[in-house]
Amino acid sequence: MKGISDIQIIGNEVAIRWADGADSFYKMDRLRALSPSAETQGENDLLGKPISNNEKGKDFSGVTVTGWQQVGGYALQFRFSDGHKTGIYTYDYLQEIASEAN
Numbered sequence: 001m002k003g004i005s006d007i008q009i010i011g012n013e014v015a016i017r018w019a020d021g022a023d024s025f026y027k028m029d030r031l032r033a034l035s036p037s038a039e040t041q042g043e044n045d046l047l048g049k050p051i052s053n054n055e056k057g058k059d060f061s062g063v064t065v066t067g068w069q070q071v072g073g074y075a076l077q078f079r080f081s082d083g084h085k086t087g088i089y090t091y092d093y094l095q096e097i098a099s100e101a102n
Contacts, residue, residue, distance in 0.1 A: 030101040035087030
């Protein structure tokens with residue numbers, strides 16, 4: 001598992017330096033659009049039927065990251081200017097979406 005050595009806001013991006021020295025950059029509006037929360041991704045019942053609306057495909061242009069907190073030693077939870085704050089971004093997920101979020 002990778003750790004984070006540094007995280008900063010640079011312009012309209014969140015920059016993460018991983019413990020191994022690699023850097024990843026995430027546009028803030030893309031981070032919001034890719035939130036792993038049930039609110040954004042939708043939620044299904046045990047049979048796979050949708051039980052809540054989702055925000056997939058919604059335009060989050062202009063939404064910014066207003067802060068974040070570490071969740072254990074494995075994830076970050078971002079706070080966004082639109083009030084969203086429920087997505088928990090595991091380090092593995094952040095690495096998975098790095099090319100999609102820049």
